[in-house]
Amino acid sequence: MAASMRPLLRRAIRYSHRNISVASAGVAGRSGCCRGPSTCRCFSDVAGDRSTHFGFETVPESEKAKKVYKVFENVAQKYDTMNDAMSLGIHRLWKDILLHVMHPQPGAQLLDVAGGTGDIAFRFLDYVRAQQERQKRRAARSMQTPSWADISNSYSSGDAVGPQESRAVVCDINKEMLRVGKQKADSMGISAGLSWVTGDAEELPFDDDLFDVYTIAFGIRNVTHIDQALQEALRVLKPGGRFMCLEFSKVTNPVLSRLYDEYSFKMIPVLGEVIAGDWKSYQYLVESIRKFPDQEEFQHMIEDAGFYCVKYHNFTGGVVALHSGFKL
Amino acid sequence: MAALLRGLRAGRALRGLSRVVGAPAAATPHSGLRGFHRAALRLQDESKSDKPPSSSSSSYHEHYQAHHEQDGAEAPRGDPTSDPAAEEASRPNTSFQDQGGEQDEEYETEEQLQARVLAAALDFVPLHGWSTEAIAAAAETLGLSSASTGMFDNGAGDLVLHFIAQCNSQLTEILAEQHNQVQLGQAEAKRTADFLRDAVETRLRMHIPYIQSWPQAMSILLLPHNIPDGLKHLSNLVDDMWYYAGDRSTDMNWYTKRAALTGIYNTTELVMLQDSSPDFQDTWNFLDNRIQDVVNMAATAKQAQATGETVVQGLMGAAVTLKNLTGLNQRR
Numbered sequence: 001m002a003a004s005m006r007p008l009l010r011r012a013i014r015y016s017h018r019n020i021s022v023a024s025a026g027v028a029g030r031s032g033c034c035r036g037p038s039t040c041r042c043f044s045d046v047a048g049d050r051s052t053h054f055g056f057e058t059v060p061e062s063e064k065a066k067k068v069y070k071v072f073e074n075v076a077q078k079y080d081t082m083n084d085a086m087s088l089g090i091h092r093l094w095k096d097i098l099l100h101v102m103h104p105q106p107g108a109q110l111l112d113v114a115g116g117t118g119d120i121a122f123r124f125l126d127y128v129r130a131q132q133e134r135q136k137r138r139a140a141r142s143m144q145t146p147s148w149a150d151i152s153n154s155y156s157s158g159d160a161v162g163p164q165e166s167r168a169v170v171c172d173i174n175k176e177m178l179r180v181g182k183q184k185a186d187s188m189g190i191s192a193g194l195s196w197v198t199g200d201a202e203e204l205p206f207d208d209d210l211f212d213v214y215t216i217a218f219g220i221r222n223v224t225h226i227d228q229a230l231q232e233a234l235r236v237l238k239p240g241g242r243f244m245c246l247e248f249s250k251v252t253n254p255v256l257s258r259l260y261d262e263y264s265f266k267m268i269p270v271l272g273e274v275i276a277g278d279w280k281s282y283q284y285l286v287e288s289i290r291k292f293p294d295q296e297e298f299q300h301m302i303e304d305a306g307f308y309c310v311k312y313h314n315f316t317g318g319v320v321a322l323h324s325g326f327k328l
Numbered sequence: 329m330a331a332l333l334r335g336l337r338a339g340r341a342l343r344g345l346s347r348v349v350g351a352p353a354a355a356t357p358h359s360g361l362r363g364f365h366r367a368a369l370r371l372q373d374e375s376k377s378d379k380p381p382s383s384s385s386s387s388y389h390e391h392y393q394a395h396h397e398q399d400g401a402e403a404p405r406g407d408p409t410s411d412p413a414a415e416e417a418s419r420p421n422t423s424f425q426d427q428g429g430e431q432d433e434e435y436e437t438e439e440q441l442q443a444r445v446l447a448a449a450l451d452f453v454p455l456h457g458w459s460t461e462a463i464a465a466a467a468e469t470l471g472l473s474s475a476s477t478g479m480f481d482n483g484a485g486d487l488v489l490h491f492i493a494q495c496n497s498q499l500t501e502i503l504a505e506q507h508n509q510v511q512l513g514q515a516e517a518k519r520t521a522d523f524l525r526d527a528v529e530t531r532l533r534m535h536i537p538y539i540q541s542w543p544q545a546m547s548i549l550l551l552p553h554n555i556p557d558g559l560k561h562l563s564n565l566v567d568d569m570w571y572y573a574g575d576r577s578t579d580m581n582w583y584t585k586r587a588a589l590t591g592i593y594n595t596t597e598l599v600m601l602q603d604s605s606p607d608f609q610d611t612w613n614f615l616d617n618r619i620q621d622v623v624n625m626a627a628t629a630k631q632a633q634a635t636g637e638t639v640v641q642g643l644m645g646a647a648v649t650l651k652n653l654t655g656l657n658q659r660r
Contacts, residue, residue, distance in 0.1 A: 103483075105464040105474040135461075212475040240472025309438055309479050326476055328441060 052224055055287030064224045065200075069174055071281045072116070072222075076176035078276035079117055080184075085271050086282075094320050095217065098246050099123045101313070101322060102213060106132045107164045111211040111236060113201050113229075114219020115170035116177035117184060118194075124213075125193055128166040165192075169211075171199045202228040206236045217246040221292040230305035237327040243307055249314070249321035250294040256317045264289070295321045442479055445470060446490040453538055458484045458545045485554045488545045492561045495534045499565070502530060503572040520573050525619050527569045528593055529612055532600055536608070543601055566590050592618045 052061045059067065075082065083091050098120065104110070106128055112120045143150060172178050178196045185194060199205045201216065201223050214233045223229045233243050251257040264286040272282030293301065295312050298321075302310045307325025314321050449466035456462040460483045464474035480486040509515040518526070535542055549558040566589045575585060595618065600611045651657045 101478070102475070103460065103478065105461065105477065108474055212473040238473040238475075240467055240470075240474075240476035242473075242475035242478050324478065326479060328438065328472075328476075 053291045055284040061224055068222045072174045073176045074278050075281050076180045082276055086268050095119050099127050108166050108212040110168040111214045113171045113216045116172050118170050118181035120215050120217050121168035121170045124168050167193045169195045171197045173200050204232045208235050209238045210236050213242050215244045221288050234306050241327045243325045245323045248289040251318040253317050457541050458488050484548050488548050489557050496565045499531045500568050521619050521623050523573045588622050
């Protein structure tokens with residue numbers, strides 16, 4: 001075991017030395033298309049093709065979506081395990097807090113974009129079910145001695161389900177992630193009120209004014225055109241609907257920031273290689289976090305898209321930020 | 329922030345229609361009319377649009393405005409149950425929604441929308457209590473999704489504070505109106521005790537529609553994060569009552585008077601919670617007695633002070649007489 005680990009670690013250290021330098025974007029010859037950007041850049045300026053960032057690399061916009069797809073296709077099977085390992089399980093707390101801040105009312109319709117393995121959707125359904133139980137219990141307590149009118153009413157309303165049942169739709173561009181999510185749902189026995197849809201966040205396959213809550217957890221930094229994704233979110237939300245985005249963000253405290261950077265660039269790709277056998281994907285992950293705009297800038301982007309009452313909360317010192325806006 | 333004060337347009341005709349069609353809004357979430365709404369907001373009249381909303385955050389603003397705008401205060405400002413449906417139906421439905429159109433632009437800030445939602449939520453309090461469910465139900469009647477309750481970080485606390493601010497501003501208007509009447513000579517000035525008694529009764533009568541759930545509201549106000557706001561509203565209320573009763577004291581009396589009235593108001597409120605007499609007659613009797621107590625105490629204090637002075641003078645006289653008798657006063 002130790003013997004096989006040593007060459008692994010040696011390769012790991014070699015990679016880490018190359019990739020720590022922030023300034024040298026795209027120098028590491030990790031992926032084949034790295035040679036591409038330099039030539040593509042010349043052609044792209046001439047041809048008018050725009051380029052964007054893929055981690056610290058620069059790639060043509062048309063390519064980014066494909067590369068992101070590859071990344072998540074590779075990591076899908078071990079996605080949840082890696083999440084637990086990288087964040088030491090804290091990601092569960094972040095997602096729980098997201099649900100508590102959301103405080104969905106019974107009957108709410110959720111759209112979870114880039115929902116992949118369905119963490120948010122499962123929590124949403126649990127929360128709403130618990131709320132409905134609580135409401136039923138409260139109603140039952142107040143009706144300990146029902147009158148004849150109440151009893152006859154309860155007989156006649158047996159067919160009516162009552163207010164609309166809450167539903168969660170998980171939408172992801174990556175079929176592998178959805179497949180893993182469906183397996184999880186089957187193993188947990190959750191099937192009612194849950195649907196899995198393949199779709200692109202920049203072009204959602206839904207009608208206008210459908211959903212009460214739109215969430216995107218740790219997905220929006222992978223989207224090529226964030227403003228398009230925000231506009232799509234605005235479109236599919238009902239008036240009064242809420243947009244919530246959980247995403248890695250800038251750490252404000254300098255000491256914590258230093259520790260976080262060290263941890264991100266030194267530990268996470270190593271964990272990726274050891275647990276999931278994929279160094280490059282997790283290198284992309286930590287780089288894409290650095291490329292994402294900070295809390296204030298993202299708040300302005302959300303406001304520009306047309307949302308109101310936009311606020312953000314920092315979790316774990318700014319490692320993760322929850323942005324929330326309303327379609328009014 | 330200027331960015332926050334944005335224009336929100338909504339089609340009048342379609343709103344009017346949707347109000348008729350989609351009144352049980354929760355049951356018709358897919359009504360096609362909803363799709364036309366760029367923002368399912370009811371637009372305010374021009375007379376309302378420049379009035380500050382009666383939300384807890386602006387209660388200080390209103391408190392001082394009340395003193396300055398006694399004649400300018402229009403009734404709808406503090407109107408709690410202004411039915412949006414009624415005011416919609418009364419306006420002529422002339423324009424269709426036009427996102428790029430310039431005609432009939434009416435704007436509403438986020439605070440005004442929040443105030444409207446809270447005002448509508450008061451109707452649902454008897455059913456759902458002071459809770460986010462009431463706010464969610466109100467949001468749905470206004471055409472907003474139930475997720476918009478997220479706008480209110482404090483949830484039920486926001487609702488209770490809004491109601492209290494509204495009641496206080498209503499009381500201030502009534503007191504200002506009475507003051508005007510007295511100034512114009514159309515009514516007689518009341519004695520202080522009677523004035524305060526009537527003011528407290530008027531204010532407490534505003535709780536009657538919600539008296540079943542008022543204990544819940546009081547307990548919400550006692551939550552630690554709500555205590556500062558609750559105390560602020562209470563102190564403003566008591567200050568207003570004394571101001572219109574004619575108090576202009578600038579010494580210790582300012583504090584003692586307000587402390588006394590706060591005590592009277594709080595205890596009467598508590599008595600009202602468990603009062604089952606017709607029209608809360610027991611409560612008003614209790615209020616009478618408490619006010620009488622305070623009046624008596626004030627009179628007694630004055631008497632005691634006068635008596636004390638007299639006694640001291642008498643004692644001084646007796647001492648001088650004694651000294652004279654014993655010959656100590658002679659100067660040899």
